[in-house]
Amino acid sequence: xxxxxxxxxAFVAVARTGSFTLAAESLFITQSALSGLIKELEQTLxxxxxxxxxxxxxxxDVGRNLYPLVDKILHDLDGILDEVASLKxxxxxxxxxxxxxxxxxxxxxxxxxxxxRVHPEVTIRLxxxxxxxxxxxxxxxEVDFGVGPEREPNSDIAADTLFELPFMAVxxxxxxxxARPDLRWADLMGHPFISLQGQFTERLTGxxxxxxxxxxxxxxxxxxxxxxxxAMVSAGLGVTVCIPYAASLVRLYRLEMRPLxxxxxxxxxxxxxxxxxxxxxxxxxxxxxxxAYVAEHPF
Amino acid sequence: xxxxxxxxxAFVAVARTGSFTLAAESLFITQSALSGLIKELEQTLxxxxxxxxxxxxxxxDVGRNLYPLVDKILHDLDGILDEVASLKxxxxxxxxxxxxxxxxxxxxxxxxxxxxRVHPEVTIRLxxxxxxxxxxxxxxxEVDFGVGPEREPNSDIAADTLFELPFMAVxxxxxxxxARPDLRWADLMGHPFISLQGQFTERLTGxxxxxxxxxxxxxxxxxxxxxxxxAMVSAGLGVTVCIPYAASLVRLYRLEMRPLxxxxxxxxxxxxxxxxxxxxxxxxxxxxxxxAYVAEHPF
DNA sequence: ATGCGTTTATAAGGTAATCCGATGAATGTC
DNA sequence: GACATTCATCGGATTACCTTATAAACGCAT
Numbered sequence: 071x072x073x074x075x076x077x078x079x080a081f082v083a084v085a086r087t088g089s090f091t092l093a094a095e096s097l098f099i100t101q102s103a104l105s106g107l108i109k110e111l112e113q114t115l116x117x118x119x120x121x122x123x124x125x126x127x128x129x130x131d132v133g134r135n136l137y138p139l140v141d142k143i144l145h146d147l148d149g150i151l152d153e154v155a156s157l158k159x160x161x162x163x164x165x166x167x168x169x170x171x172x173x174x175x176x177x178x179x180x181x182x183x184x185x186x187r188v189h190p191e192v193t194i195r196l197x198x199x200x201x202x203x204x205x206x207x208x209x210x211x212e213v214d215f216g217v218g219p220e221r222e223p224n225s226d227i228a229a230d231t232l233f234e235l236p237f238m239a240v241x242x243x244x245x246x247x248x249a250r251p252d253l254r255w256a257d258l259m260g261h262p263f264i265s266l267q268g269q270f271t272e273r274l275t276g277x278x279x280x281x282x283x284x285x286x287x288x289x290x291x292x293x294x295x296x297x298x299x300x301a302m303v304s305a306g307l308g309v310t311v312c313i314p315y316a317a318s319l320v321r322l323y324r325l326e327m328r329p330l331x332x333x334x335x336x337x338x339x340x341x342x343x344x345x346x347x348x349x350x351x352x353x354x355x356x357x358x359x360x361x362a363y364v365a366e367h368p369f
Numbered sequence: 370x371x372x373x374x375x376x377x378x379a380f381v382a383v384a385r386t387g388s389f390t391l392a393a394e395s396l397f398i399t400q401s402a403l404s405g406l407i408k409e410l411e412q413t414l415x416x417x418x419x420x421x422x423x424x425x426x427x428x429x430d431v432g433r434n435l436y437p438l439v440d441k442i443l444h445d446l447d448g449i450l451d452e453v454a455s456l457k458x459x460x461x462x463x464x465x466x467x468x469x470x471x472x473x474x475x476x477x478x479x480x481x482x483x484x485x486r487v488h489p490e491v492t493i494r495l496x497x498x499x500x501x502x503x504x505x506x507x508x509x510x511e512v513d514f515g516v517g518p519e520r521e522p523n524s525d526i527a528a529d530t531l532f533e534l535p536f537m538a539v540x541x542x543x544x545x546x547x548a549r550p551d552l553r554w555a556d557l558m559g560h561p562f563i564s565l566q567g568q569f570t571e572r573l574t575g576x577x578x579x580x581x582x583x584x585x586x587x588x589x590x591x592x593x594x595x596x597x598x599x600a601m602v603s604a605g606l607g608v609t610v611c612i613p614y615a616a617s618l619v620r621l622y623r624l625e626m627r628p629l630x631x632x633x634x635x636x637x638x639x640x641x642x643x644x645x646x647x648x649x650x651x652x653x654x655x656x657x658x659x660x661a662y663v664a665e666h667p668f
Numbered sequence: 669a670t671g672c673g674t675t676t677a678t679a680a681g682g683t684a685a686t687c688c689g690a691t692g693a694a695t696g697t698c
Numbered sequence: 699g700a701c702a703t704t705c706a707t708c709g710g711a712t713t714a715c716c717t718t719a720t721a722a723a724c725g726c727a728t
Contacts (some may be wrong), residue, residue: 118647124675131649348417350430
């Protein structure tokens, strides 16, 4: 029995209004179109569901039994379609974003606050974790997408460049480095260098050696979190480097940031998504918003 | 959002099978037709519900939420359509028939038994009542149709002739009337006449006076039920008349029936339905069966 | 009984949805 | 890189649905 939704909607509209003419109006079609829908429905079912003449309309016995059941189904379906429309219109939605701790405590809260002003009904759930967890959380589906620095390519993960920014020197106000007009990596060599554990230091060391053969970065301390590093710099225990997106945190510690050259070493940050998997409307919206925000707010 | 049932069925089939090709087979359409249905569904909804390549298929986030809800709706709808199909195929159904006591204790039980042998899943509910109630029960919708003798026409009630049969004399075996070769109404005049209350006698008296001016039927007793009349005839308290469809009851009382002429007075019996209202498949089936039964079993 | 206003049914023609068969493009495996 | 298989697209045909016009039916008033 190949009945159609249009036919069922026509039937319910007639049952509700008691008139073909009024039912047609309620469905925004002409009376003759509605008459044809009812005729085809009855032919497909093989029995009458509406007894009518030009002056009277009644549901048949079968029609009377059918009406509340079909009415409920259409009501449920319309509820589902409304739900989808709400998701599409960003009238509701949930976005889960994984990001490393530094991202999660500097850039992203700003972007999320700005986004909430535009789309208050969408919930952004920030999942802060170590850099190495970002991609695995994306892969597992635990989050909609992740934000973080470049890592080994993975065929199941798509990486979309968010920004590429250079490292900058960070030191306390009044530090001897503050007096130099143009800072070079070599200038940092005479000072205790505080770095981050893991690929941060490995990649940095590799990049420097590749650019200047005898430039060797020997961290005097390797800590897990940038906030620890900044606190130590603030305490006069050395200097560090970081990417400009963390400027807000550097200012919080009342530290100074200066560009570094010879060489300029940059890091790319990406939005990671599962390859071949679409984002929900809300996630796609926030992803695009993040890209636009970063493009509009140079650090 | 004008989605169609075909599109929703396509979506659920893909979700269930994990393949466009297998989903198309399960819906008895080609793979390209199914591909088009999914494409149109996503265009109508304005978002992706299925992420796919030539080698992989996943439901999107929205698709994953949508699937169980749509699946349930389609399951419920198919249940309803199966119900309608069962009603149409007479695999289920209830028919309520109103009939006068005499009809209800002679003809109709026979017909219902015969019908049950052909359509065991249909329930026939016999509502026995006085003649005058038959039409009002049809009118009120309390029964699907009624069976009974002619009464004043009513524009809301349609009357479809079931049979037209003549009155016959009823008397005990060995009665003086049994010796006569051809009985005439005048022959009954010399005997106590037991009649039925109400329009039975009024209509009969009117018909007889209309045919033969000085033929006056003066019942010596008027009772409510034919069974009472037959019992009294059996006890030798008089004679009566009745319509041949009640022959089984007359035999039960071991009485004899003979045709009556000068005049032949016939009564029409009808199937009464509400005008402009269709019968359910089961009711229509039983109504047709009743007509056929009566045509095939002359009394 | 007749005329009238209004409602449902039908006809003709047009558009949208759905379908088929053929084939292109993509993809994982060998 | 070749191959088998799956999804996407194209062109054409059919079906479902729609509009406008109009016929048929019907309850009411006269």
